[in-house]
Amino acid sequence: MQMLASDHPTAQHAKLAIDAVLRVRERRPRVHCITNAVAQNFTANLLLAAGAIPSMTVAPDEIADFVGSADALLVNLGTFDRERREAVEIAVNQVVNAGRSWVLDPVFVDRSQPRAQFARSLMARSPTAIRLNAAEFAAVADVQAGEKTPERLALDRRCVVALSGAVDIVTDGARTAKIENGDPLMARVTAMGCAGTALVTAALAVETDRWVATLGALLAFAVAGECAAARARGPGTLAIEILDALANLDRETLLTRARLS
C-alpha cells in the first residue's frame, strides 16, 4: 500500500480535492440528474448522503425549470428512451448557456450503436467532465483523430476525463492522477459507478478547478467504498454501508486512506 507522504507532489492536490468534496456538505448544491431508471434511487441516496440536494425529473415539459434552479447537471445514458433524449437536449442547452458544470456518463455505449452516436454528439458540447470505463472509451473516442489516451481526449474535448477501472485515472490533459482506492465488491452493486459520477457532479458545483473537483469526488467515493467493504458481508450490505460511510467520512480518514499517484 502506497501511503501519501506530506512532501509527495500530489499531497497538496489531495488536500484541495478533499476540501472540495467536503464542501458539498456545507454548500448543499442542487444537482439535477438525468439518469437511468436502475440508478435513480441509489444515485439520489448517494447525493443526499454526501450532502447534496438531488432532483431527478426527466420530463421534457419541466426539465428547464429544474435545470434552471440547479447548480450542476448529470447526464447518464444508462436508460436511453425517447423522453430522456429529449430532456437531455433541453438540459444541456440550458446548462451550457448558463455556464454551469455538467457531467457525461456514457454508460454501456459499447453495447449500443445509437447510444454511442448520441454520446459522441454530447461530447461535442464540451461537458465539464466525462467518466467512462475502457470499453466505453473505445466506443466514443475518435481514435483516427488520435484520441488514444485519456489525456488526449481531455485536451481535445477541453474536459476532465475520468477513466474508471481497477485504478481510476483523472486527467485534464495537463494534470493526471491515479486513485488506487476502492474495493472489488463495488463492481457487484448495480449503479455504483453511476452514483459515483453523480458525486463528481456535486463536487463540480462547489469547486471551480474541475480536475480538483473530479479527483476529490472519486477519491471520497473510493474511500467510502473501502470503509463500507470493511463492514459488508456481501454486495447487499455494501450498497447500504457505502451510504453511511460517505455521510460519516471525515477529512482525517480521507487524508490517511488516500492512495494517489
Place this chain on the structure above:
Amino acid sequence: MQMLASDHPTAQHAKLAIDAVLRVRERRPRVHCITNAVAQNFTANLLLAAGAIPSMTVAPDEIADFVGSADALLVNLGTFDRERREAVEIAVNQVVNAGRSWVLDPVFVDRSQPRAQFARSLMARSPTAIRLNAAEFAAVADVQAGEKTPERLALDRRCVVALSGAVDIVTDGARTAKIENGDPLMARVTAMGCAGTALVTAALAVETDRWVATLGALLAFAVAGECAAARARGPGTLAIEILDALANLDRETLLTRARLS
C-alpha cells in the same frame, strides 16, 4: 419531551389513530400508487412492511383495471412525465366516481410551474388528503383567496392537509394535531416523504375518519423513523431499518412514544 398523559385531550385521538394504522395489517388494503420512478421501490416496500398490498403501474391502458380493484389511490407528482399525467387523469376520475379515498403528494411543485399548475387542477378534484411541505404549500395554495394556513386550505378544499416539517401538522380545518416524533436523518433518505404519504393512503383505505387515518399513518411513520434512527449508523441503514421498524411496530410502542399536541 412532551409525554402523552391519559387525560390529555388528544390521548383518545392518538388511540384511534394508532388503531387505524394498525388495522392496515389486518385488512391488507390494496393501494395503487402513481408515484415517481425514484420512489417506486421504496414506497412499495414501505407499504408491504405496513401490511398493505401495493400496485404501481402507470400505463394509461390498464390503470383503470388496477384502480378499479384498489382500495385507495396515491397520486405523487415527483416524476411528471406524459404517461403519468394521462394515467393520473384516468385514475382520479375513477376513484372520485367510486367514492374511494385518494391522496395528493405535490412533490417539488415549488421547482416547476407546469407541475404546480397540474397540482392545482388536481386539488380542485377534492383529494381526501394532501401532504406537502411549506415550499410546496406556498406554490399551490391560493393565497389571494385567503388560503394562508393549513386549516384554511383544508376547509376550502374539504380535505385533510398534512403539512410536513420539523413538526408535522395534520388538520381537517376543525381538528388540528401536531406530531413531534421523527428524526432529522429521515430527510437524508430519498423518497422518505413520498413513502410516508403512501402510508397515509393505506390508512385511509381502512378508516373512514380521514383526519384520524392521516394522523395515525404519519404518527406510525415518524415513530418507526425514531426506532430506525436508534439502530442506524447513517442514511443507508436508516432506510432499511425503518422498514423493519414499521413491520415490527406494536400498539404499546406507538402509545409510549407518541408526542402529539
Place this chain on the structure above:
Amino acid sequence: MQMLASDHPTAQHAKLAIDAVLRVRERRPRVHCITNAVAQNFTANLLLAAGAIPSMTVAPDEIADFVGSADALLVNLGTFDRERREAVEIAVNQVVNAGRSWVLDPVFVDRSQPRAQFARSLMARSPTAIRLNAAEFAAVADVQAGEKTPERLALDRRCVVALSGAVDIVTDGARTAKIENGDPLMARVTAMGCAGTALVTAALAVETDRWVATLGALLAFAVAGECAAARARGPGTLAIEILDALANLDRETLLTRARLS
C-alpha cells in the same frame, strides 16, 4: 423437515440443478431484462450477486443491440407501458430467431385484462420458461382447452412452468419437482418474485436442460431466502441479506438445505 437422502430419486436432479446455478458465477452470462420500474434495481443487484451481468434498457431503438449481445432474455410484465410493449416485441422476435432462452413473468395479469391478453400472445411464442402464481396461472391458461395443471400447460406450450406459492412447483410436463425451501418474509419484499425469475433466466443461459436450470435457480433463490431470514429482523434487512446470502452461497449449503420432492 424432509432431508434429501443420497438415494432419493431427486438427489441427482438436485445436484445437477445446483451445478447449473453455481455455473452462473463462472460463466458470467449477460442477461437482458425487460422488467418493471419497481423491480429494476433489485433485479440487477440480485443478478450481480449471483454472478451474472445484467442490462436493463427498454428503449425500442436500442433493445436489439442489447438483446443481440445477451445470453438470455427476461420479459416481466410488471410495468406495462407502451415503450416496454414495443421493446418486448422486438426482443422476443430476436431471441426466438437466435434460438436463445427467454423467460416470461406475467406479473399481475389477474389484475388487468390488456396485460393478460398480451401475456397470452407472448405464451404463443414459446418461452423457454414461464413463472407465475396461482392467480396469474388462472388468468393466462386456456382452461377450456384443458390447461388445468402446470404439467399440462408445460406440455401444451413446450416450456418449463414454475408455479410459485408456499411450495414452488417446477415442471416441464414430463418431470415435476416441488421446492419446499424459502421463507414467508420473502413475500413482504417488493419485486422479490421478479428477481427470482431473473435468476431463472441467468441459469437458463448456462444450462441446456431447461428444467434443471429452472429448478436450480429457484432452489438457490429459496435457500438464499432462508439464510437471509435467519439474519433479518424484518423485510428491510431481508432484502439486503438475500443479496449477500446469494453471493456467498456454496454447494454444501445448497445440498444440505435443499428440500425437494
